[in-house]
Structures are given as C-alpha cells and as structure tokens.
Amino acid sequence: MKTGTKIRASLVAVLAVAAASPAVAEGKCSTAPRSNWQPKEALQQRLEEGGYRVRQIKVEGGCYEVYAFDKNGARANMAYNAETLEKLADPEAGEK
Amino acid sequence: MSAVMADCMADKRVRVWDPLVRLFHWSLALSVIVAWATSEGWRASHEAAGYVVAALVSARVAWGFVGSRYARFGQFVQPPAIVARYLKAIASGGERRYLGHNPAGAAMIVALLAGIGATAVTGWLLTTDAFWGSKPMELVHSLFGNGIVALACLHVAGVALASWRHRENLVRAMVTGLKRAPGPADVA
Numbered sequence: 001m002k003t004g005t006k007i008r009a010s011l012v013a014v015l016a017v018a019a020a021s022p023a024v025a026e027g028k029c030s031t032a033p034r035s036n037w038q039p040k041e042a043l044q045q046r047l048e049e050g051g052y053r054v055r056q057i058k059v060e061g062g063c064y065e066v067y068a069f070d071k072n073g074a075r076a077n078m079a080y081n082a083e084t085l086e087k088l089a090d091p092e093a094g095e096k
Numbered sequence: 097m098s099a100v101m102a103d104c105m106a107d108k109r110v111r112v113w114d115p116l117v118r119l120f121h122w123s124l125a126l127s128v129i130v131a132w133a134t135s136e137g138w139r140a141s142h143e144a145a146g147y148v149v150a151a152l153v154s155a156r157v158a159w160g161f162v163g164s165r166y167a168r169f170g171q172f173v174q175p176p177a178i179v180a181r182y183l184k185a186i187a188s189g190g191e192r193r194y195l196g197h198n199p200a201g202a203a204m205i206v207a208l209l210a211g212i213g214a215t216a217v218t219g220w221l222l223t224t225d226a227f228w229g230s231k232p233m234e235l236v237h238s239l240f241g242n243g244i245v246a247l248a249c250l251h252v253a254g255v256a257l258a259s260w261r262h263r264e265n266l267v268r269a270m271v272t273g274l275k276r277a278p279g280p281a282d283v284a
Contacts, residue, residue: 055229067229075228095137 029094030062030083037082040064046085052076060094108277112195113270114164116155121270124152125248128212132245143223150216153209165196172197172205179203186257193262195275195284201258204251211247215240 030037040057043064047054051071058065063079070076077091090096113121131145160169174182182199185191191198197205218237227233259266269275278284 056231069225069228073225075223075225092137092139 027081027086027088027093028062029060029079029088030081032062032083034082037062038085043080043085058094060092061096063088063094065091065094109274110195110277111273112166112275113273114167115273116159116163117167118270118273120152120156120159124149124156124212127152128244128248132241135241143219146216146219149212150220153213153216156209169206172199172202174199174202176203186261189261191261193279193282195278195282198258198283201254204247204254208244208247208251211240211244215244 040059043066044054044057047066047068052066052068055067055069058067059082060079062082064082064085066076066078066080068076068078079088079091079093080086081088127145127148131142131149134142134145159167162168165171179199179202182191186200194201215237218233218240221227222230222233222237255266264276
C-alpha cells in the first residue's frame with residue numbers, strides 16, 4: 001500500500017486539487033518508536049473526561065486520529081501526537 | 097472485415113455518442129481519479145469529488161432511460177449468457193464489431209456504475225452520525241474503492257483491445273462521438 005500512497009501523493013501534487021496548501025499545521029506527529037508512545041487508552045480516557053464519546057482511534061503515522069462526538073453530540077475529528085498526546089491543528093496530519 | 101474495406105469506409109462516420117454521454121464519461125473519469133488521489137489525507141477534496149461522482153452517476157442512470165439511442169441501457173445491456181458468449185468470441189478472435197457498446201463493454205458499464213455508486217454511497221455514510229468512525233463501513237468503502245480501480249484498469253484494457261481488433265480509436269470516438277459507419281458484418 002506504501003507505493004499506492006506515494007502515487008496518490010504525487011497525483012495530488014500534479015492535479016493540484018488541494019488549492020494553495022493551508023497554513024502549515026501546528027505540531028507534528030511523533031517520529032519516535034512506538035515504545036515511546038502513550039497508550040491509546042490514555043487518550044481515550046482523557047477525551048471521555050472532556051465529554052467526548054469516542055467512536056474510533058486510528059493510528060496514522062505517528063499520530064492518533066480520533067473519530068468522536070463532542071459533548072453537544074457533534075461529529076469531531078482530531079489528531080494527536082502519539083508520543084506527547086499534543087493536539088494537532090490538522091486532523092489529517094497523520095495521513096500526509 | 098478486411099482492412100481494405102475498412103479503408104474504403106474510413107471517411108464515412110456516423111454520430112453514436114451524444115454530447116451528454118461524452119461529457120459524463122470524461123467528467124466521471126476525472127472525478128474518480130481525483131477521489132482516488134485524495135483518498136488519504138485530503139478529506140475536503142475527496143468528499144467534494146465524491147459528491148460530483150454521485151451526481152454524475154445519477155444523471156447517467158436517468159439518461160440511460162431517456163437519452164439518445166446508444167445511451168440507453170435497453171440498447172446495450174445484455175443477459176450474462178450473451179456476455180459470456182461474446183467474451184469467448186473475443187478469446188477466439190472472432191467477435192463482431194458493435195456500433196454501440198458491445199456486450200462485454202456494456203457489462204463493464206453496469207459494473208462500473210454500480211461499483212462507483214456504491215463507493216459514493218458508503219463514503220457519504222461515513223460522514224453521517226450513524227457510521228462516523230465506523231471501521232466496518234470504512235472497510236466496505238475501501239473495498240469498493242479498490243474494486244473500481246481494478247475495474248477501471250480492465251475497462252481501459254478492453255477499450256484498447258477492441259480499438260485494435262476493429263481498427264478504430266474508441267478513445268477518440270468518446271471525444272468526438274463519431275464512429276466508422278457499420279459494415280455488413282457489424283451490429284448496429
């Protein structure tokens with residue numbers, strides 16, 4: 001799938017579908033080995049304490065990508081650095 | 097038909113694909129490529145492409161009932177037995193030329209429309225509360241997505257084969273709408 005992802009990434013550049021790239025997202029996904037990551041459960045617990053209902057936490061690169069509902073029941077999609085659990089500005093940070 | 101006969105008739109072209117069919121075809125091809133290219137990490141573009149795809153497929157299905165002669169499903173969709181027989185004829189090199197879609201191409205159109213439609217619908221479902229973050233729905237969506245990539249490759253191979261066998265550029269025909277007038281052995 002890695003090749004597919006690369007082809008896709010270059011196609012995106014060629015087609016320039018994503019108009020001028022948005023301001024560089026704050027924060028980055030972790031580049032540390034997985035053993036340095038915080039467990040998914042820690043993030044889940046923190047989110048639930050904040051009133052989120054968590055549907056799925058995916059590992060994307062060095063990020064956790066969260067699909068949840070916030071306390072108002074609205075769909076929420078966030079990305080966190082898997083090592084620091086710092087919230088990133090771009091929810092798709094781990095997929096790029 | 098012999099090459100000599102084909103040459104004699106090369107000048108005689110008839111209109112087969114109406115403008116909507118051609119516009120639809122190339123718009124769908126482009127939208128599917130954009131959707132595929134943006135499937136990981138470019139959600140806004142991916143979703144926009146998905147809605148365009150859904151609108152195009154819906155319009156084409158409607159046009160398949162009320163459109164011009166060679167745009168109608170009734171003109172080209174064939175039962176599986178006929179499709180199988182045509183595939184066998186291709187394998188043995190004796191398949192007839194169709195002015196409209198041949199039975200194998202028609203089956204591909206049905207498969208692509210169904211597969212692309214299903215990909216669009218499951219993608220939209222992933223944006224609803226019911227399937228937000230649903231792993232099984234993500235899996236179904238990506239299976240359909242990869243399925244249409246495979247079908248599209250087969251589709252291009254089929255077009256290339258038919259173009260070569262019948263000595264006519266089917267890609268150009270889908271641009272101009274014109275095809276060589278049918279010969280006595282062709283199915284019009």
